[in-house]
Amino acid sequence: DTxxxxxxxxxxxxxxxxxxxxxxxxxxxxxxxxxxxxAKKPPELMFVYxxxxxxxxxxxxxxxxxxxxxxxxxxxxxxxxxxxxxxLYLCASSQEERGHGExxxxxxxxxxxx
Amino acid sequence: SQQGEEDPQxxxxxxxxxxxxxxxxxxxxxxxxxxxxxxxxxxxHLILIRSNEREKHSGRLRVTLDTSKKSSSLLITASRAADTxxxxxxxxxxxxxxxxxxxxxxxxxxx
Numbered sequence: 001d002t003x004x005x006x007x008x009x010x011x012x013x014x015x016x017x018x019x020x021x022x023x024x025x026x027x028x029x030x031x032x033x034x035x036x037x038x039a040k041k042p043p044e045l046m047f048v049y050x051x052x053x054x055x056x057x058x059x060x061x062x063x064x065x066x067x068x069x070x071x072x073x074x075x076x077x078x079x080x081x082x083x084x085x086x087x088l089y090l091c092a093s094s095q096e097e098r099g100h101g102e103x104x105x106x107x108x109x110x111x112x113x114x
Numbered sequence: 115s116q117q118g119e120e121d122p123q124x125x126x127x128x129x130x131x132x133x134x135x136x137x138x139x140x141x142x143x144x145x146x147x148x149x150x151x152x153x154x155x156x157x158x159h160l161i162l163i164r165s166n167e168r169e170k171h172s173g174r175l176r177v178t179l180d181t182s183k184k185s186s187s188l189l190i191t192a193s194r195a196a197d198t199x200x201x202x203x204x205x206x207x208x209x210x211x212x213x214x215x216x217x218x219x220x221x222x223x224x225x
Contacts, residue, residue, distance in 0.1 A: 040218075043215050088154060101162070102159045103157075103159065104159070
């Protein structure tokens with residue numbers, strides 16, 4: 001299984017809602033990533049988990065809260081988001097935790113904040 | 115901040131033609147990777163070239179790397195309509211542990 005899955009595919013939420021994005025991989029990868037991508041822009045790294053521990057937080061606002069319950073799962077909890085947080089959120093995983101190798105991306109969650 | 119800058123930002127070609135896009139970066143790297151993204155979907159890894167390599171091929175793809183100029187190019191030969199996508203280079207710093215993506219080149223292949 002060489003697939004990274006993400007749910008939901010689309011999410012619309014109000015600024016007072018709490019929601020979660022989910023990501024799963026069964027490739028035995030020990031590094032998992034969250035990226036944010038705005039239209040016609042490159043992905044921007046948000047968080048890196050290495051061996052289920054948060055290793056990089058790119059100064060992301062606290063309204064985004066990552067969680068890695070086990071080596072296959074990665075969640076992104078959302079609370080009190082702003083309209084400018086609307087974007088495509090991509091999850092990725094890699095075998096090498098130092099970002100030196102190929103990353104496998106999920107299809108993304110298209111988030112709209114009203 | 116972006117490590118890689120790509121040009122052109124957009125490219126329109128006819129099916130069967132070659133497409134070339136370039137990537138420049140600022141700091142030393144372990145490797146440089148190219149990814150493809152179809153219309154708002156996930157990225158797909160195309161090719162990885164290590165800092166001690168100068169050229170690499172994969173099917174219709176040819177990647178070059180010039181570390182002295184801190185630049186790389188991706189050539190797609192005999193393009194097809196299915197090659198229509200955005201292409202991103204991504205670098206990892208020699209001391210770093212993350213990928214940083216360039217701005218991307220949007221390629222349109224007209225049938």
